[in-house]
Amino acid sequence: MxxxxxxxxxxxxxxxxxxxxxxxxxxxxxxxxxxxxxxxxxxxxxxxxxxxxxxxxxxxxxxxxxxxxxxxxxxxxxxxxxxxxxxxxxxxxxxxRMDKILEINREDMYVTVEAGCSWKSLYETLKGSGVRTPYWGPLSGIKASVAGSISQNSIFWGSGKHGSAVDSVVSVDVVIADGTIISTGSAAQKNGTPFFRHFGPDLTGLFTCDNGALGIKSTVTLRLIPELSAHRYAAFDFEDHNGLLAAMNEISRSGLASECFGFDPTLTEMRAQRDTLVNDVKAFTGVLKNSGSVLGAIKDGAKIAMAGRRFMKDLRWPMYIVIEERVEAAAEDALQQVLAIGKKHGGNNVENSIPKIIRANPFGPVNNMVGPGGERWVPVHGLVPLSQAVTITEEVQKIFDKHSATIEQYSITTGFLYNNVSTNCIAVEPLFFWPDAADEIQKDSVEKAFYQKVHKFDENLEARNAVGAIRQEVSDMMSDKGCVHLQVGKSYNYSGGLKGEAFSLVESIKKAVDPKGRINPGVLGL
Structure with a gap:
């Protein structure tokens, strides 16, 4: 045959x-x-x-x-x-197709969803119910699935206080290579329910961040916490990355912000180019809906309308903060502490429209996967200790400087994005934009009206390969410096970067659940 x-x-x-x-x-x-x-x-x-x-x-x-x-x-x-x-x-x-929300258990404070449920769907279902998950999705949550984020890990909404996606997971049901379904956490117990993660060795953790190498998730159970209705917002501009990162680090250590993120000047300029008046109006509507009162809506609307697009003009190294607490007094206290930290590290307090707009429209279209001029886009990232954020930034910049002739030759644009992750970690994310044809996945994912308007480039494999080489050098440097990564896949140095004893244990687990290596072969170096 x-x-x-x-x-x-x-x-x-x-x-x-x-x-x-x-x-x-x-x-x-x-x-x-x-x-x-x-x-x-x-x-x-x-x-x-x-x-x-x-x-x-x-x-x-x-x-x-x-x-x-x-x-x-x-x-x-x-x-x-x-x-x-x-x-x-x-x-x-x-x-x-496996997109159902199977159970919202408010008594025991967990929610169980099928693997393909999007973060946006879960957010909209829970919104206004009085409960939410601690981490509640990446910016791409209009498309990104819960199980995909658990398999690859992700950050953003809620990360400033609650860590990454996997930190909110209680239990998973996962299909291993022979078709057996394994439950983890308290759900692994006979007649158990998924109310608690730890019962003996952490089997739930085993199947998180595995990039689907150990099995295919069918359901995911996440913790619930009370919905946080008292919000405050802040924004600062800094002269350089030193002030920005010093402020972000202190805010992270203090546990003050649900989200704290920053841009470099290049990414800030590109953001200003990208946003259109139409998108601002849509976002403005979201801000009004998100305000807690009619008076609050009028005040928010008036401030944004008067600021127009000036809130993005002439910014250098901006930092944006979203604060969420259960009561107004706590939110206001956190805001005052954040304002003091920003000022302490040389930040200028600027219009807070950006965090308000993003928080009011948390899962917008994924148009950012194409540059404002139709450029191709790809990031690389490292999760680093707070104390290493400046060092890693400067090491990346050295690599960019080393390849400045190539970057200029192929019209490559580079930038930086930063995100706080809980109280002990910051994500440093260099980004690349270059003139090159979009692929089917970009065309399918971004808004059709947006794609129709941007410039269409011819395929540019030389530029793409140049980006790939510089990106790999950045990734290798981060590995040498002890950074860790989300969505490890086949791009980051997992097998070679781990101590031998640790990777041997991972290999043994892989052989136990997938002896013939038929589940996602090659990922994680397995």
Missing amino acids: SEQQNIDNVIQSIQTIVGADYVLTDEADRVFYSMDIWTRGKTAAAVVRPDNAEQLSKVVAAITSAGYAVIARGGGMSYTKGYTPEEENTFMIDTQ
């Missing part, structure tokens, strides 16, 4: 499980699902769209028993080859 006949037999088998309409074999679909924001993998043999955990279990067993690799894809918003196929004839699992 030929290889193609074997594949056809597997496809027929999984069609009986999920229905023929939910097994995609058209080449365009297979190509699309095999790429991430940065690169294309080998084209998948088929894309399977299960509807529930039982179907997922049967599909995985059917594929792996036939000897083929299987990879799960969530919202597709990553850029580290975390789900791009490395082998020919790989089967992709698209989890987006």
Whole structure:
């Protein structure tokens, strides 16, 4: 029997499980699902769209028993080859049909969702209910799935106080290579429910940040906390990265902000170019809806309307803060502390429209994955101790300076984004923009009206390869300096960067749950 006949037999088998309409074999679909924001993998043999955990279990067993690799894809918003196929004839699992919110348990304070549920869907369901998850999504949450974020890890909403996505996870149900479904946390106990993460060794932690190397998640349970209705906002501008990072670090150590993020001058300028009056009006409407009173809405609206677009003009190294507390007095106290910290480190207090607008519209369109002039975009990042933020920034800048001729030759633009993560960590994220053709994933993800207006570049592989080389040098430097990473995928140095004993243990776990290496082969260096 030929290889193609074997594949056809597997496809027929999984069609009986999920229905023929939910097994995609058209080449365009297979190509699309095999790429991430940065690169294309080998084209998948088929894309399977299960509807529930039982179907997922049967599909995985059917594929792996036939000897083929299987990879799960969530919202597709990553850029580290975390789900791009490395082998020919790989089967992709698209989890987006598994999007249900299965249980909101306000008595025991947890929520269980299916793997493909988006952060935006979860946010909108819980909004106004009196409860929310501690971490509640990345900026790409309109598309990013909960399970995808748990597999790759992510930061932003709530990260300033509550850490990354995996810090809010209580339990997961995960399908391992033979189709067995494993529950973790207190749900692993006979007749247990997913109310507590730790019961013996932390099996929940084992299946987080694994990039889907150890299994494919079917459900995720997250903690709930009381909804925080008292909000304050602040914004500062600093002369250089030293003042910005000193202020961000002190705010992080103090645990004052739900979100604290900063830009360099280049990214600030690009943001000003990107935002249109139409988008400002949409965001302005969101601010009005988000205000706690009619008077508050009028005041907010008047300030933003009078500021116009001046709140982004002539900024150098801006820092933006969102404060959330249960009562107004606590929020005001936190704000006053933040204002004092900003002033202490040389920051000028500026219009706080940016954090207000972003918080009022937390899951907007993902137009940022294309530059304001239609440029291609890709980031690289490192999570660093607070004490190392300045050092890593300056090391990255040295690499940029070293390659200044190449950067100029290919019209590459570089910038920096910073995010606080809990009380002990900051994310340093260099970004690259360059003239190059958009791929299908960018065209599909950004707003159609936005894409129609931006410039369309021809494919520019020389520039793309130049970006790739500089980006890899930055990644290698970060690894040498002891940085860690979200969405490790195949881009960051995990296997080579870990101490040998630690990686040997990871390999042993991989062999236990996936002895033939059929679940996402190659990711994490496994």
